Amino acid sequence: MKKYLLVDGNSLLFRAFYSSFGRVTLTTTSGTPTNAVFSFINMLFNINTKFNYDSIIVAFDKGKKTFRHEKLPSYKDGRQKTPQELVLQFPIVREFLSSANIKWYEIDNYEADDILGTISKKLELENDNLIHILTSDQDMYQLISEKTFVLSPQTGTSDILIYDRYKLNEKWGIEPEQVADYKGLRGDQSDNIKGVQGIGEKTAKELLNIYNSIENIYKNIEEIKGAKKEKLINGKEDAFLSKEIATIYIDVKMDFCFDDTKIDYEKLKPFFQKYEMLSLVKKYCQNIEPSKNLSSYKIIDVWNQSYECELNSIYIEILNDNYQIPDVVGIAISNDKGTFYFKNLGQKEVNIFNWNENAVDNEFQSFLLNKKFDTYDIKKTIITLKNMGYNVNLENFEYDMMLATYVLNSSIKSNFDSHLIFLKPEYELKTFEEIFGKGAKKTKNINDKDKEEYIIEKSILIKDLKKEVFDKLNASNQYFLYSDMELKFAKVLIEMEIEGVLIDTNELKLQTKNIIEQINILEEDVKIDFKDFIDLDFNINSPKQLKELLYDKLKLPNSNKGSTDKETLEKLVDINPTISKILLLRKLQKLYSTYLKGFEKYIYADKKIHTIFNQTLTTTGRLSSIYPNIQNISIRDEIQREFRKIFVCEEGYTFLSFDYSQIELRVLADVANVKSLINSFENNKDIHEEAAKKIFGIEDRQVTKDERRIAKTFNFGILYGLSDFGLSKDLNITVKKAKEYIESYYNSFPEILEFKKSTIEFAKQFSYVVTLASRRRYIYELQSTNFMVRQFGERAAVNAVIQGTAADILKVAMININDIFKSKNIFMVAQIHDEIIFKIKKNDVEKAIPIIEDNMKQAYEYILKNYNHNRSSRVSLDVNYSVGKNWLELK
Template sequence: MSKIVLIDGHSILNRAFYGLPDLTNAEGLHTNAIYGFLNIMFKILEEEKPDYLTVAFDVHAPTFRHEMFADYKGTRKPMADELRQQVPVMKDVLHAMGVRTVEKEGLEADDILGTISCRCEKEGMEVVVISGDRDLLQLATEHVKIRIPKTKKGGTEVEDYYASDVKERYLVTPKEFIDVKALMGDASDNIPGVPNIGEKTATKIIAEYGSIENAYEHASELKPPRAAKNIVEYWEQAKLSKELAAINIDAPVDYNLAEAELTDLYTEAAYEYFQRLQFKNLLSRFDVQAKSNSVEDAFRIITDKEEARRIVDKAKTAETAGLVLYKNLKNVLPLFASGAGFGGIGIAFGKEDIYCIPAGEGIEESWLLEQAREIANNVARFVMFDLKSALPYIPIRPEREEHCFDATVAAYLLNPLKNDYTFEDVAREQLNLMIDPKADTEAKVCYEAYTAYAASEPLWEKLTETQMDRLFKQIEMPLVFTLFDMEQNGVMIESEALRFYGNQLGSKIVELEKEIYEMAGEEFNINSPKQLGVVLFEHMQLPNGKKTKTGYSTAADVLDKLAPDYPVVSKILEYRQLTKLKSTYADGLAAYIGEDGRIHGKFNQTITATGRISSTEPNLQNIPIRMELGRLIRKVFIPEDGYVFVDADYSQIELRVLAHCSGDKELIQAYREAKDIHRITASQVFHTPFDEVTDLQRRNAKAVNFGIVYGISSFGLSQDLSITRKEASQYIERYFETYPGIKEFLDDTVAHAKEMGYVVTLFGRRRPVPELKSSNFMQRSFGERVAMNSPIQGTAADIMKMAMIRVDKELKNRKMKSRLVLQVHDELLIEAWKEELPQVEELLRECMEQAAELDVPLIIDMHTGENWYEAK
């Protein structure tokens, strides 16, 4: 007996959309509904192994089966824009896979499914209907199975119903299910039903009387009396509700079963769609070769040294050359790490010149690396992905740095919202080249080398089109070498001091544990949110307990509100901070100390959307500085013997950038006169003479000053200052009255972002703001805050980068022993040779304060010390 699977397209897309976290591809297309739909479809097909497959879609959703209810105000929400844009793409993907889709003006998808289901069953077929809508349970028979998927945490669970299952679960037959819905109604499906009859009563009535018609005839017998009264009063509405609830199983649907025959879904066209949508873990299902545009025909594996020498000599004189270093371990790309075996190099400098040269017999590793260095330091444009990772093996001469092109950095600038910038993504986006994930190591090396070579030109053209060419050449590319220098320099850690610090924390944590147990009157696992919630909100009866599915919420925002009135909560918050300090820093830092006693962390320039540098392995940018025990971790960072730390920190750089970008005369003048900005703001916002401003007023004004930079709302400010929302709103209004230029600038920035889809820093860095187009109010509000803040934060980040580049270059040009070792937010740390200290301080002040020309002065605070704590 043949089998057909019928899928309710909109219903499953909707389930997937709300069941999975948001996903976007490189083009900014939302893809979570498509991804979820495909996973559900593949799961069903693998389980059912059908002969035929059809997906039905609504033409317009929702539609109405009766004109009387066209104005009925149900609660069904309009389709979210993020979901709406995925519907046509989903259809295209299905068509690329050869899947038959059906839709017809005036018919809902369930009418189409009901009609096809009925026809197929009459022809002796087994039918499986997939939908998230329980209305389709009315189609269940002995040969028609209804399967209802649920998407949970990325996984899929499916409920199965034949007619007997419907009866067992809902106490009525599939046909009677229509009558239940006619009585109870469904606002989300625009079915009014009968007022004051819920699911329980409706089910009981239909289980006893079999239909609404029979129930109406026995209305006087119905219980409760209110149901009896309403079914008579609203009888016309009940009949029309039944008409609305019933699926049409004889609709005029043009459908040829032969066209729905299930063939090979994994076509080349579908493969290209999956690549475009970035469904990497679904590509393994395909057994097709990616389109190579004949590129693969040019791949050559070179094992003869003389031939390799001729190729290298030719590459050195090329206009552009792409290079890859790779491991000798399979499928580990693109770069080899310290200590890993070197496999060879990939070179591409023309469409017919794409080579993989493995290290091995006759071609020594050392010789091959030397050739890579020769290419890097001679070719007119040298291109790599993630150049910084290769610099330990192919050092670039200073005069050659401007000839280097990092394709990863270029791709990041063009779309800073992505998580990674693989050569496969760049190949697809810039060259329309699909790379087979099953390709062997040598082929992948050739692909990457070719992508580096061929994509550099379109990447550069797009950087020029978006006016980010200067940003790339003058800031981001020089920064690659500055960050490399910092990573190589590293920073020394005093191991004994680190152990002592860890012991201090451990003792304090044990002490806090005892205090918390004593105050709570019992011992429990403080790290367990569930146990903590029970102790606080049930045993101790603290107020404002928020119960969730997993227990009471003990999130920081919940505990922060309780802390002022309940000392035990303050202790718990302190305990959390100290345990994080111990695990992340006291214990965590020790794992990163190298044989030279220094930590050589990573500084990343392609992670944040605003352009800020981030640090990993370890992350030194999250050291909690608001508490003394957090600041004390800086004591373990020490300079080498004969050196001293010099710490230079920009003073209020983001507020200064805001003053310049907004052109606000009041703020600019205040900075030019080197006045206390927060005191001035307090004086004007609170209408208080400058000399009479209290410390509290200054603190509040400081919160407003910095909050404005981050697009703070009246609610956010009220939370920060523990004041009413009305007071916070008045503070912000007075602030904008004081600095009208800022209000105008922020409004214009948001308007520009809404029109263009992105914001721009002073130096041309673009930050897309797709949230502004969201159908979700909270997302749009977040987008407005991003639009306000990103130009300020991004400009400050650009200034810091320019300062770092200048400092690093000056130290090297003057052949000084002093070195740049750390960058954290607006702060630079120099390990200065003591004899060079005056020159270092002069150099820092000059390079940082003159990094950019603004309408207000850039000022740094500078300190020295025998450890980072003292210098800060």
């Protein structure tokens, strides 16, 4: 018996587009949408894996008009217009089918239903054929027979109902041969088929169970009584026309071959690579060629000097993301003498506070101190080695594949798998998840050979791809950004992460105790206030229970579909004062879970936190931090800012904080050459007052607080793509008024509007924008056919130039300052957005302040001078500083 799958191509492609995955933005780097095709492929292959078909045939509608429109011009009228993102994928899915050796058909004047109907009936004439029709179109039920079954996907294609005669009768109470009659009577709104007015689903079934067909119904019309008869007589013409339109035509003239057409997965590789579906290469094209050196690697327990070369590629795999407590899987080293894999070195979870010094390999230690190294993720590599007890020379690490690839394209997810796909899409390497598992299921207890070869191959790829990476950096004029900024900055961050920040554990315990007490009191107060409406087991933290309390029992205004989010609850505070207690309770619970309790697990034996600064996470070059996140502790929130008291210095030291004042506005003024803003900055005027004067035409009076607030909203909002709708919401004004304000702002600062236009035009032409330090941010969103996505792309383009340049300035300042203060009792311990925090000997504070201040102010000039701009800054940078024994005192 041969098994055939006939696929309604349009139906499956639409389903793929609107599936949960299909709504996610998925495009090639050139902006071509591929989400529907990607889901289509996965759905089709999942079905094929399940049933193992001998042949797959796909049919598509061709054009909007068919022979049915000649009989019923309004056929399918009213259907929503096909989204342009989906239209663009129609030819791609056909290209996929051709590449996969899957036959597909489309014929003028006919629908996919007619093509599949014709094929299924031809296949039924042969012996022992089993035919499955994959579709969401219920018209296809009329093709069900003893050999033909309809597969109806319920969720994606993982849950499929198989319709035979029994299943159809169970669903509609009719036979396959009656489907067209059924639709002729009750109509089909989705296809704009009218049917008989007044005859519904129930009556249609009853009539067909008695008379079998529309023809027999009208032959026996005199037997039918009352209103039912009248409706049928009045709708006779519609009944027969509707049946004709709903009937699948099974005699389409077409050439059709019954040869087996198994999918050729290997031939699909170029297609997958062309449309950057590299996960599908890994999933379906399994002929993975080993690396050229993979067969000759040496497994070692200890290092030997005979393995050494002057330049070496080292890769360390750890199971967890937090390399401050790395769970080391293995270490591979590749050089001109071969490739070496440590089988036992570091085969346990370690950190610098519990490592057994006797376990250190002295030969390996000497090797690390005296030779040169390339790696992937220099911070992870060096800090993991240090946490294993090894000393390293930072200057000996000359190349970081992760940083270099991030510089080339910051939009790519920063991990080895994604970077390899970007650099060498044709290369096949299993992913980390394929080797070690995902999430809680991650384990290093796997096949030794798989583990060894995976880690070894990475060390070889670091070495083999280095020239290609450098060629790309030079071609994009970004090599200097990588070598002069990112690589040097990584080494600054390594020192910061190793230094860490001391935590006052007593203060932490005290704050934790106080917060718990406040939470308990508030919870009790809320329950007392609502005692007449709640049960003893009422859970304030349950959105469902809170929703029922507020809107069902208390009957509070339900303006946002039962939402209990912060913004919605804030609107109810004046109606019910207890809501303010709930909001405060949430704030305290977040402080407890995220900070007080949340920080405890990151305090190591030295009573410090050693946060990890993400250098390659953001597309603009800004830093973020994890384990723990120290960059989102609010200074403005009175309750949260108190938490900053736990960050303290050792005896004899103090904190010294420097931050840039309005750095992004100053960069905007310079790059856009906004003369009035430049003048305001250079004359130390209140920038927001000056903007308000221009926006509101104020000449002879003081600017009001509201006017200054509006101007401030503009000055900062303009960097983030301020829209009339967003402004109206922020200022609680009409959209019309917001438009007037925006027009007035751009009339006052025409250079800003010109800068935005030129930046967006550049991004549209080249698909990226560039900071003053040559950092690129690719803006693929501008290629989208979706208006909202394009709008986001325009905002991102403008923001990337300004915010990215500001981030580059901060990096230059930190690099230069670190070079000056090396080994002088002055340590950088944190960077929080535009602020740098130092730990410094108390008696060195006065000497350090002018040096730090000068280097921070000169950082912008350094970029303009060293990145080929051949000009000086039009605006000076302003720096503020503060001193304190804890972080709370720094502001």
